[in-house]
Amino acid sequence: xxxxxxxxxxxxxxxxGLKAVMATNPASIYYLTGFDPLALExxxxxxxxxxxxxxxxxxxxxxxxxxxxxxxLARVAYDAASDGFAELAEVFDGARAVGVEEDHVPFARVxxxxxxxxxxxxxxxxxxxxxxxxxxEEIEAVRxxxxxxxxxxxxxxASLRVGxxxxxxxxxxxxxxTEAGATESHPLVLFGANAANPHGTPGEYALAPxxxxxxxISARLGGYWGDLTRCATVGPPSEWARRTWEVVSRxxxxxxxxxxxxTAARDVDAAQRRILExxxxxxxxxxxxGHAMGVEIHEPPFLVPRTRDSLEAGHVLTIEPGLYAxxxxxxxxxxxxxxxxGEPRLLSSLPLELREVPA
Amino acid sequence: xxxxxxxxxxxxxxxxGLKAVMATNPASIYYLTGFDPLALExxxxxxxxxxxxxxxxxxxxxxxxxxxxxxxLARVAYDAASDGFAELAEVFDGARAVGVEEDHVPFARVxxxxxxxxxxxxxxxxxxxxxxxxxxEEIEAVRxxxxxxxxxxxxxxASLRVGxxxxxxxxxxxxxxTEAGATESHPLVLFGANAANPHGTPGEYALAPxxxxxxxISARLGGYWGDLTRCATVGPPSEWARRTWEVVSRxxxxxxxxxxxxTAARDVDAAQRRILExxxxxxxxxxxxGHAMGVEIHEPPFLVPRTRDSLEAGHVLTIEPGLYAxxxxxxxxxxxxxxxxGEPRLLSSLPLELREVPA
Numbered sequence: 001x002x003x004x005x006x007x008x009x010x011x012x013x014x015x016x017g018l019k020a021v022m023a024t025n026p027a028s029i030y031y032l033t034g035f036d037p038l039a040l041e042x043x044x045x046x047x048x049x050x051x052x053x054x055x056x057x058x059x060x061x062x063x064x065x066x067x068x069x070x071x072x073l074a075r076v077a078y079d080a081a082s083d084g085f086a087e088l089a090e091v092f093d094g095a096r097a098v099g100v101e102e103d104h105v106p107f108a109r110v111x112x113x114x115x116x117x118x119x120x121x122x123x124x125x126x127x128x129x130x131x132x133x134x135x136x137e138e139i140e141a142v143r144x145x146x147x148x149x150x151x152x153x154x155x156x157x158a159s160l161r162v163g164x165x166x167x168x169x170x171x172x173x174x175x176x177x178t179e180a181g182a183t184e185s186h187p188l189v190l191f192g193a194n195a196a197n198p199h200g201t202p203g204e205y206a207l208a209p210x211x212x213x214x215x216x217i218s219a220r221l222g223g224y225w226g227d228l229t230r231c232a233t234v235g236p237p238s239e240w241a242r243r244t245w246e247v248v249s250r251x252x253x254x255x256x257x258x259x260x261x262x263t264a265a266r267d268v269d270a271a272q273r274r275i276l277e278x279x280x281x282x283x284x285x286x287x288x289x290g291h292a293m294g295v296e297i298h299e300p301p302f303l304v305p306r307t308r309d310s311l312e313a314g315h316v317l318t319i320e321p322g323l324y325a326x327x328x329x330x331x332x333x334x335x336x337x338x339x340x341x342g343e344p345r346l347l348s349s350l351p352l353e354l355r356e357v358p359a
Numbered sequence: 360x361x362x363x364x365x366x367x368x369x370x371x372x373x374x375x376g377l378k379a380v381m382a383t384n385p386a387s388i389y390y391l392t393g394f395d396p397l398a399l400e401x402x403x404x405x406x407x408x409x410x411x412x413x414x415x416x417x418x419x420x421x422x423x424x425x426x427x428x429x430x431x432l433a434r435v436a437y438d439a440a441s442d443g444f445a446e447l448a449e450v451f452d453g454a455r456a457v458g459v460e461e462d463h464v465p466f467a468r469v470x471x472x473x474x475x476x477x478x479x480x481x482x483x484x485x486x487x488x489x490x491x492x493x494x495x496e497e498i499e500a501v502r503x504x505x506x507x508x509x510x511x512x513x514x515x516x517a518s519l520r521v522g523x524x525x526x527x528x529x530x531x532x533x534x535x536x537t538e539a540g541a542t543e544s545h546p547l548v549l550f551g552a553n554a555a556n557p558h559g560t561p562g563e564y565a566l567a568p569x570x571x572x573x574x575x576i577s578a579r580l581g582g583y584w585g586d587l588t589r590c591a592t593v594g595p596p597s598e599w600a601r602r603t604w605e606v607v608s609r610x611x612x613x614x615x616x617x618x619x620x621x622t623a624a625r626d627v628d629a630a631q632r633r634i635l636e637x638x639x640x641x642x643x644x645x646x647x648x649g650h651a652m653g654v655e656i657h658e659p660p661f662l663v664p665r666t667r668d669s670l671e672a673g674h675v676l677t678i679e680p681g682l683y684a685x686x687x688x689x690x691x692x693x694x695x696x697x698x699x700x701g702e703p704r705l706l707s708s709l710p711l712e713l714r715e716v717p718a
Contacts, residue, residue: 038558041462041657061558061645080647081665100466103400107469108461108481122467171537178530183560199397199420201542286420288439298400306440 001137002034003072005130006048012126014050019095021048021123022088022113025104027295029056030223031131035069036183037062043084043109046073047091055091057084089116099123128300132292133314138224139338139347142294142316145182145226146336146348149217152176153350156189156217157232160357162209166191166202173217182219186297189215195330198286198322209235209359212329216320218297225297227318228348229334235359244282244323244331245354251275251321252333252352255289255303259317259337259344265301265309272321273305283323283330290319293336315339316347360496361393362431364489365407371485373409378454380407380482381447381472384463386654388415389582390490394428396421402443402468405432406450414450416443448475458482487659491651492673497583498697498706501653501675504541504585505695505707508576511535512709515548515576516591519716521568525550525561532576541578545656548574554689557645557681568594568718571688575679577656584656586677587707588693594718603641603682603690604713610634610680611692611711614648614662618676618696618703624660624668631680632664642682642689649678652695674698675706 009032013021023029023046030036033056037044044062048054055074058066063077078087092098098113102122113120134142156173166189173187191207194200195214207213211234218227233241251272258271269289276285288304292315301309303317311317317339322332336347368391372380382388382405389395392415396403403421407413414433417425422436437446451457457472461481472479493501515532525548532546550566553559554573566572570593577586592600610631617630628648635644647663651674660668662676670676676698681691690713695706 041661064556065558080663083665102467102470103465105466106462107459107464107466107479108483110466110469111461111481120466122470124467167540168538171534174537175530175534178533179527181526197423199424302400304439306442 001135002032002070006032006054006071006073008130009048009127010050012130013048013099013123016099016123016126017097018099018121018123019050019097020054020092021099021127023101023127024109025101028101028127028131030295033069033071033073035066035071036223043088045088047088049093049095057088057091059084085112085116092118097121099126101127131294132300133312134294134316134338135314138294139316141222141224142226142336143347145219145221145224146228148177148180148182148221149219149226149228150348150350152180153215153217153228153230156215157230157355157357160207160213160232162207162234162357162359164207166194166205166207170202177219180221182221185219187217189213189217190330192329193327196324196326196328198324198330198332207234207357210238212241212331213357214330214332216332216334220297223295225293226348227293227297227334227336228350229320229332230350230352230355231331231333232355232357234357236356237354240282240325240328241331241354247275247279247282248321248323248331248333249352252319252335255319255321256335256337256344259311259319259339261311261313261339261341263311265303265307265311266305268303268311269305276321276323279323283325283328286322286324289321290317292316293318311339313339313341360494361391361429365391365413365430365432367489368407368486369409371489372407372458372482375458375482375485376456377458377480377482378409378456379413379451380458380486382460382486383468384460387460387486387490389654392428392430392432394425394430395582402447404447406447408452408454416447416450418443444471444475451477456480458485460486490653491659492671493653493675493697494673497653498675500581500583501585501695502706504578504580504583505587507536507539507541507580508578508585508587509707509709511539512574512576512587512589515574516589516714516716519566519572519591521566521593521716521718523566525553525564529561536578539580541580544578546576548572548576549689551688552686555683555685555687557683557689557691566593566716569597571600571690572716573689573691575691575693579656582654584652585707586652586656586693586695587709588679588691589709589711589714590690590692591714591716593716595715596713599641599684599687600690600713606634606638606641607680607682607690607692608711611678611694614678614680615694615696615703618670618678618698620670620672620698620700622670624662624666624670625664627662627670628664635680635682638682642684642687645681645683648680649676651675652677670698672698672700
């Protein structure tokens with residue numbers, strides 16, 4: 001499966017006039033080779049030569065782990081005394097026009113490539129274009145991640161009680177996700193006024209009657225992310241919570257319905273904005289309606305007003321409209337969908353309803 | 360405190376002939392402004408003009424959080440319709456020679472800066488040179504992080520039992536660190552043969568009599584990391600474990616003693632290597648002896664054979680020699696120290712001893 005992806009990259013790179021492509025984003029390396037590097041300051045790269053061949057380049061320390069990856073690419077390991085660029089130059093074998101992931105590769109590495117006589121050129125869109133069109137195996141992996149997030153989310157809501165501390169609830173959710181096999185997770189369960197900030201940080205606040213709960217839980221399992229958000233109130237919903245939930249759920253349905261091949265990504269965002277901005281007495285619309293996801297939790301295309309991307313079959317998107325009222329709270333609803341040649345397909349089956357925690 | 364750091368940066372940048380410095384690494388932004396960005400795809404930057412002034416540039420979504428940071432720098436927020444570069448150009452106010460963090464800033468942003476008429480130049484060493492010399496407040500923050508890691512480590516060893524599953528133990532440690540206020544953590548508690556891989560991944564393996572346990576626990580609290588490693592055996596130590604622990608503890612003592620102002624960073628690594636390589640019947644020395652840490656878990660200087668850096672007073676270093684025997688296990692011992700004008704000072708007080716888990 002990874003070798004078919006390498007072949008597709010080779011073809012696309014050749015059509016773009018490149019002699020080689022060097023992937024350095026760990027997520028792209030994983031996509032192309034099945035090897036999931038813990039990339040810190042040392043160089044990891046998946047190099048594909050358009051003339052054939054290439055290599056997975058890793059520090060010596062990771063040689064064994066890289067050897068067991070499914071990729072058919074050659075393996076090159078470099079010693080602690082090297083920064084990996086001499087070994088990289090050998091892999092390039094004189095290639096000058098080298099495509100790089102310009103949104104990921106740091107300036108310093110571009111300067112090193114230039115010193116080696118290469119002419120690094122932006123090729124991120126080429127690689128991300130491939131990664132964006134998920135194959136059935138990848139879609140299935142997102143569905144499995146969603147199903148684990150669903151279980152943990154339901155358990156969290158079922159056990160949530162007045163007096164629970166925000167930070168402890170998030171720690172417990174992270175624990176359960178790890179226990180269930182997540183290699184990474186970002187639980188963001190926010191209470192009351194803190195939920196009015198979509199980037200809020202869980203703190204010492206204890207859940208109180210009347211609070212809204214906005215639970216955004218994402219986790220990476222089997223290499224792929226699932227990302228879902230549901231809301232609750234403590235006790236019966238206030239008039240604000242009931243109306244806001246109703247508006248946001250309409251915005252979500254409209255945005256999901258807009259996820260069709262050929263649609264401009266910004267039109268999916270426009271679908272939420274039309275509905276949310278008409279309800280500006282309830283709160284503000286503070287972010288784009290969503291983004292693609294897969295090996296990374298945030299991938300292009302981004303469903304925001306300023307993008308020029310269009311949707312294609314195979315895109316896996318998270319759709320997460322929300323309304324936020326300072327001092328009151330926030331309501332967000334999030335599901336993951338795959339764009340097809342026909343109707344968009346949900347990858348999760350978590351009931352949308354506004355939950356109620358006993359007051 | 361952050362404003363004094365900005366002043367030091369302004370001075371250093373001016374001496375280097377720059378008109379501006381643009382920090383984009385979230386850790387550098389935190390260091391310079393006290394604002395800790397959750398940087399995903401959108402642009403965050405702390406810009407310091409050598410002629411005076413500058414700004415903390417953030418997406419509109421983060422405007423409120425940025426406003427509450429202690430920095431005296433102006434705040435500039437940009438809307439969802441912008442990528443932030445037009446607003447950035449206004450902050451630059453015509454500056455051409457702009458220092459960037461070349462190990463962090465992606466190639467794409469360098470190209471955008473060039474389009475705006477700026478001439479981006481590597482200035483990472485300048486910024487990291489400042490960040491490397493920790494002020495007393497930062498040293499105290501690392502000490503506090505170490506004391507939380509110490510507590511969680513001791514509790515983990517005290518409760519560890521035969522049959523415990525590696526993945527669950529790591530999840531539990533992460534949970535306890537979060538509960539104690541950690542905003543990030545990297546527990547890496549490995550059992551038996553898995554401990555022979557310093558980058559191993561916790562799996563489904565259950566702890567068995569005779570296993571070695573290598574527990575590397577790091578956490579970020581109050582903005583700064585603490586990072587400690589201790590080992591145990593299940594039941595009395597084997598001859599291999601006893602001898603290896605003894606060699607590694609000697610290597611650690613020698614490396615810590617070498618952490619003096621003016622010493623070449625590679626000589627600290629040489630201090631471990633001399634001792635570990637003489638014991639190559641016990642296992643292999645697979646990595647440098649350590650690295651600096653602070654706002655990030657890995658910061659320069661790196662204590663590896665190929666570096667040309669030297670130690671200075673105020674450097675906070677983690678010293679972590681280890682020996683690894685494939686199929687058997689690994690022993691690593693890690694403490695955090697601060698380089699002073701005299702003796703190196705330990706920032707942790709966790710007993711070094713080889714623990715014993717009941718068999």
